[in-house]
Amino acid sequence: MEKIVILTGAGISAESGLDTFRDEDGLWSRHRIEDVATPEAFARDPGLVQAFYNMRRREAAKARPNAAHEALARLMQAYQGDVVLVTQNVDDLHERAGSQGVIHMHGHLRGALCAACGHRWLAPEEMATGEACPSCNQATARPDVVWFGEIPYQMDEIYDHLSEATLFAAIGTSGQVYPAAGFVIEAKAARAYTVELNLETSDVTSAFAEIRTGPATQIVPAWVDDLLSDRTS
Numbered sequence: 001m002e003k004i005v006i007l008t009g010a011g012i013s014a015e016s017g018l019d020t021f022r023d024e025d026g027l028w029s030r031h032r033i034e035d036v037a038t039p040e041a042f043a044r045d046p047g048l049v050q051a052f053y054n055m056r057r058r059e060a061a062k063a064r065p066n067a068a069h070e071a072l073a074r075l076m077q078a079y080q081g082d083v084v085l086v087t088q089n090v091d092d093l094h095e096r097a098g099s100q101g102v103i104h105m106h107g108h109l110r111g112a113l114c115a116a117c118g119h120r121w122l123a124p125e126e127m128a129t130g131e132a133c134p135s136c137n138q139a140t141a142r143p144d145v146v147w148f149g150e151i152p153y154q155m156d157e158i159y160d161h162l163s164e165a166t167l168f169a170a171i172g173t174s175g176q177v178y179p180a181a182g183f184v185i186e187a188k189a190a191r192a193y194t195v196e197l198n199l200e201t202s203d204v205t206s207a208f209a210e211i212r213t214g215p216a217t218q219i220v221p222a223w224v225d226d227l228l229s230d231r232t233s
């Protein structure tokens with residue numbers, strides 16, 4: 001049975017108006033990783049971290065899925081084999097385009113997590129600093145996202161899928177953050193065909209068998225059309 005495993009990154013949501021991280025005008029050009037994307041940053045200044053994610057939550061709520069998200073939803077519905085969609089993105093544009101069962105390996109803006117007891121619940125649009133956990137009542141609510149130094153979600157499940165992949169595609173991701181950047185190597189070890197779809201080359205481009213270059217809203221629908229009409233290698 002054919003199995004396609006797709007990894008998406010911030011580039012797929014760029015044309016929906018959401019910032020990427022490492023492009024010239026990306027989030028990390030305006031915010032320091034050490035200030036907003038580590039557990040130590042949250043312990044030091046939870047207000048700054050909550051403000052960063054409140055801003056991201058507002059931006060994500062305003063954004064709409066684009067033609068690339070829609071094409072992947074179409075692939076998941078129409079493909080005769082298995083399609084597994086793993087995203088590093090914390091927005092919900094894949095779901096709003098119609099994809100189901102998306103694996104959010106870096107968490108989700110809609111989620112709140114208690115840093116003390118691990119309880120999860122639906123985040124309000126604006127999370128207050130020192131918001132109490134509804135389960136243990138401690139003032140330790142944080143965004144349910146995966147920061148540097150933390151273990152991404154559903155890793156065993158993802159590696160199982162990669163070990164069964166016949167085709168692996170990475171879309172709109174710079175290949176600078178591990179473990180996601182290493183998925184192409186895992187997929188190749190499983191003898192999967194590998195394709196990268198990106199506006200430009202990534203840090204791991206040389207590991208892929210095929211490169212498709214251009215804006216996601218153009219190259220992803222074209223790639224999906226090829227797959228559904230079996231015009232791929």
Ligand code: BJW
Pocket residue numbers: 008009010011012014015020021022023026037088089090106145146147148149150151152155171172173174175176177178179197198199200201202214215216217
């Ligand atoms: C377009 C486009 C258009 C633009 N069309 N394309 C091995 C070696 C060295 C270090 C490490 C290692 N393994 C682990 C580490 C440490 C660390 C790490 O990777 N550090 C690196 C900096 C070297 N990793 C971790 O700490 C991770 N945890 C971990 O490894 O735990 C150990 C463990 C793992 C597995 C099993 C057991 C134990 C955690 C990483 C958490 C990352 N968190 C963030 C924030 C999440 C919440 C949030 O969103 O705020 O995740 S950082 C940020 O980077 C975010 C993203 O998901 C992630 C990836 O970014 P992405 O999506 O690639 O975006 P960009 O901006 O980098 O790239 C955009 C791309 O789009 C570009 O290529 C553009 O060209 C393209 N593009 N417009 C198509 N229109």
